[in-house]
Amino acid sequence: MRHLQRLLGAAVACGALAAAGAGAGPAHAMDNELWISAPYETVLPGADGGGSAPERTLDVAVGRDVADGTVPAGQLTVDVSEIAGFARVSWPANCAPESETSAVCAFPEMPAGTDSVPAATFKLRALPGADAGSSGQVRYSATAGDLTSHTGETRVGVGNGPDLGLSEAPHQRDLRPGTRTSVRTTLSNSGNRTAERTLLWLGASYGLRFAERHANCEYREHSTGTRALCVLDEAVAPGQRFALDTELGVGRKALYERFDHSVQPYSDEALAEARGEWTWTRGTGAELDLRPAAGARASAAEPDIDPQDNYGTVILEARNTADLKLTGSRVRGAAGDT
Numbered sequence: 001m002r003h004l005q006r007l008l009g010a011a012v013a014c015g016a017l018a019a020a021g022a023g024a025g026p027a028h029a030m031d032n033e034l035w036i037s038a039p040y041e042t043v044l045p046g047a048d049g050g051g052s053a054p055e056r057t058l059d060v061a062v063g064r065d066v067a068d069g070t071v072p073a074g075q076l077t078v079d080v081s082e083i084a085g086f087a088r089v090s091w092p093a094n095c096a097p098e099s100e101t102s103a104v105c106a107f108p109e110m111p112a113g114t115d116s117v118p119a120a121t122f123k124l125r126a127l128p129g130a131d132a133g134s135s136g137q138v139r140y141s142a143t144a145g146d147l148t149s150h151t152g153e154t155r156v157g158v159g160n161g162p163d164l165g166l167s168e169a170p171h172q173r174d175l176r177p178g179t180r181t182s183v184r185t186t187l188s189n190s191g192n193r194t195a196e197r198t199l200l201w202l203g204a205s206y207g208l209r210f211a212e213r214h215a216n217c218e219y220r221e222h223s224t225g226t227r228a229l230c231v232l233d234e235a236v237a238p239g240q241r242f243a244l245d246t247e248l249g250v251g252r253k254a255l256y257e258r259f260d261h262s263v264q265p266y267s268d269e270a271l272a273e274a275r276g277e278w279t280w281t282r283g284t285g286a287e288l289d290l291r292p293a294a295g296a297r298a299s300a301a302e303p304d305i306d307p308q309d310n311y312g313t314v315i316l317e318a319r320n321t322a323d324l325k326l327t328g329s330r331v332r333g334a335a336g337d338t
Contacts, residue, residue: 036076036140036152037061037116043159043306044087044126045192048238053126054190055090058154062107062142063116071110074144076119078103082136083124083156090123107142126158134158159305163191164198164236164263166244171315175250180211183248183259183314186293188241191305195236197266198290201274202228202246207254207318211247213283220280229274231266234290242290254318262311264304 038060045054062076080089081101091097095105107119119142135157142149167186175181189195202217204210205225213219217230236242248259264270304310 033064033147034071034074034142034144034149035063035065035116036142036149037063038138038140038152038154039308041155041157041308042124043157043163044124044130045163045190045238045305046126046130046132046158046160047128048192051128053128053130054192054238055123055125057121057123058138059118060105060120060122060140060152061116062110062119062144062149064110065115067110067113067115070112071147072145073109074107074142074147076105076107076140076142078105078120078122079139083138086127086130086134086136086158087124087156088127090125092121095120095122107144109144124156130158132158132160159191161191161193161303161305162189162195162236162238162265163305164189164195164265165309166261166263166312168312169314171317173317175254175316175318177250177252177254177318177320179250181248181250181316183246183261185244185261185312186241187236187244187263187290188293189236189238192238194238195265195304198232198234198236199264199266199270199274200228200230200232200244200288201260201262202230203258203260204228204248205257205259207251207257208259208316209249209251211249212285214285214288215283216287217283218275218280219283220278229271229280230288231271232288232290236290241293243293244290248316250316250318253320254316255320255322257316257318259314259316260312261314264307264310 039058042056042058044056047053060076062074064071078095079102080087084101091103092105094107095103097103105120108117110117135155138154138156140152165188167188169183169185172181187198203225208225210219210226210228214230216232217228220227234242246259246261
């Protein structure tokens with residue numbers, strides 16, 4: 001799945017950080033001692049049917065590799081000149097604009113034992129009439145005392161389409177083999193177009209099983225677990241949120257397990273690509289449906305404009321034991337024997 005490959009390839013943009021030296025005062029290193037940690041990229045939805053464009057939030061932190069010593073309070077410089085032609089920026093209270101396209105944001109000191117601090121959280125919104133396909137870089141640099149950073153970057157683009165996402169589901173521990181559990185997440189659309197149908201991909205590791213095999217899902221067994229492909233018929237409009245529950249059985253051999261899931265707008269091509277050359281078996285149970293989530297407010301061929309939040313992994317640990325034993329053996333052989 002191309003979307004899944006993109007998701008797994010999503011990264012954090014950051015500058016280089018050299019090893020910091022020990023000492024009671026500020027941390028010192030050979031070269032550039034600070035990192036910039038920021039999203040690698042984000043896509044701003046264009047205007048929806050009502051003419052308004054949804055906001056995106058960029059969270060930026062400053063960090064270091066070695067947590068010895070204290071790094072004094074510093075400044076993060078943000079340059080948005082490359083996106084000024086198609087996006088509007090809302091600066092937080094700790095950022096002082098220096099011009100129409102740049103601001104300096106104060107961040108707190110890093111005490112000994114801490115390796116990063118939040119530096120700025122600002123909002124972006126596409127300007128009215130912004131062309132889909134517009135793109136540019138937001139650039140960051142940081143200083144703290146005599147410490148500096150390499151430049152960090154976030155690529156910002158504009159796109160039209162649905163933007164499906166999954167909320168982060170909590171990890172689970174101390175599960176009892178032979179019982180059931182549920183992975184609960186929220187499916188939302190923060191884009192500016194409706195996803196008429198959704199393609200849901202599920203993966204349960206070897207020690208887990210799907211408690212029910214739904215009629216709108218196809219299943220495939222393989223050496224490390226079970227995969228499922230489900231087609232959800234409920235339309236997900238911009239701003240809507242739906243609850244998505246997956247019931248799982250915890251097997252007798254469960255120990256350190258994982259559950260993976262991802263979503264994307266449905267298309268025949270996406271389903272065919274996900275199926276690949278494998279054989280899938282359709283379930284016979286009740287259909288898996290989306291339920292409106294608390295706080296929800298009221299075209300399939302359009303791709304997801306920002307798939308970075310379409311994928312999630314949940315770790316499930318079972319209360320189980322193992323009794324491993326290793327036995328050896330004696331062998332004889334002459335030189336050249338196998």
